[in-house]
Amino acid sequence: MTFGENLTMIIRFYTLLETSIGAISRLKSFSENVKQESSEGEDIVPPKERPADGKIDISGVSAAYEDNGEAPHEHLALDNLRLSIAPGERVAICGRSGSGKSSLLLLFLRLLDPVPRPKPTGPSQDHQPSNNPLPQQIAIDSLPLTSISRNHLRARILALPQEPVFLPSGTPTRTNLDPQHAASESDCVSALQAVSLWEFISARGGLDAPLSPDTLSQGQKQLFNLARAILRRRLRARDSEGGILLLDMQRVIMREFAGYTIVMVSHRLGMVMGFDRVVVMDAGRIVEMGRPAKLAETEGSKFRGL
Numbered sequence: 001m002t003f004g005e006n007l008t009m010i011i012r013f014y015t016l017l018e019t020s021i022g023a024i025s026r027l028k029s030f031s032e033n034v035k036q037e038s039s040e041g042e043d044i045v046p047p048k049e050r051p052a053d054g055k056i057d058i059s060g061v062s063a064a065y066e067d068n069g070e071a072p073h074e075h076l077a078l079d080n081l082r083l084s085i086a087p088g089e090r091v092a093i094c095g096r097s098g099s100g101k102s103s104l105l106l107l108f109l110r111l112l113d114p115v116p117r118p119k120p121t122g123p124s125q126d127h128q129p130s131n132n133p134l135p136q137q138i139a140i141d142s143l144p145l146t147s148i149s150r151n152h153l154r155a156r157i158l159a160l161p162q163e164p165v166f167l168p169s170g171t172p173t174r175t176n177l178d179p180q181h182a183a184s185e186s187d188c189v190s191a192l193q194a195v196s197l198w199e200f201i202s203a204r205g206g207l208d209a210p211l212s213p214d215t216l217s218q219g220q221k222q223l224f225n226l227a228r229a230i231l232r233r234r235l236r237a238r239d240s241e242g243g244i245l246l247l248d249m250q251r252v253i254m255r256e257f258a259g260y261t262i263v264m265v266s267h268r269l270g271m272v273m274g275f276d277r278v279v280v281m282d283a284g285r286i287v288e289m290g291r292p293a294k295l296a297e298t299e300g301s302k303f304r305g306l
Ligand SMILES: Nc1ncnc2c1ncn2[C@@H]1O[C@H](COP(=O)(O)OP(=O)(O)OP(=O)(O)O)[C@@H](O)[C@H]1O
Pocket: 065, 066, 076, 077, 095, 096, 097, 098, 099, 100, 101, 102, 103, 104
């Protein structure tokens, strides 16, 4: 072996060692810093057809990211939210960056939990009375979220986040699309066809070929994520129709989710106008609510201002 080859090998192994040490350090910091979720009291496993209706009730809920224990929170991401959503209603959540839209979706998935409110803030408003008589609670189809098994809750609610998550590069496309291998090959192809991604995937070796998320554009990643939700919706439809879809992306295929209660975060007016109701947020509070077309016409409305 020449000196050059030896040097190349040393550099390659050294780089690998550095990468591995980095991974170990990230795992160590993850296990030290990330608190385990407590599943106390979450003993209800809803029957397969739930959430069949998709009714949502939020009564006086506040939430914060920092963990203060029992101490009051200075910065609330969500501040005394009260919102009822009827089964099958399509609600768009609007508001400036940082107003709490994504945090609201995290609430439904128990990725953010309610915290006690420090004190009534600001003047009482129509949409959010500051003297709230109800205990703070979120319920889906009249079941308090805190009593539903967290895993079941997350498995039942379809969520499309802003930043889609992919399995490590090299994982087959099919596993990325359907990690539990619950769907048939034709189900997978059909879901990818529904979002016009099948031709692209097929040209790269099809379902069993390894997928490198880096080779997908941001739009393609969102479409892939949408194909996952379509596939899960179609598999679920064999047991029950309806459910809850949380959308934190701009592109939606309404046709695929007819009958679902939809809560969508949106910045695009064109998308919002087709919804039943728009909820405008500011500083973690609901500041306006109503039919999008009506609010868009109302002089001085916050929605119009956006
Ligand atoms: N991981 C986090 N840690 C701490 N604070 C956070 C975190 N995520 C959001 N926040 C804070 O919570 C508040 C609400 O943020 P959120 O992401 O819900 O807003 P948003 O309306 O979805 O914004 P955007 O339109 O930019 O996505 C903001 O004050 C934000 O700084």
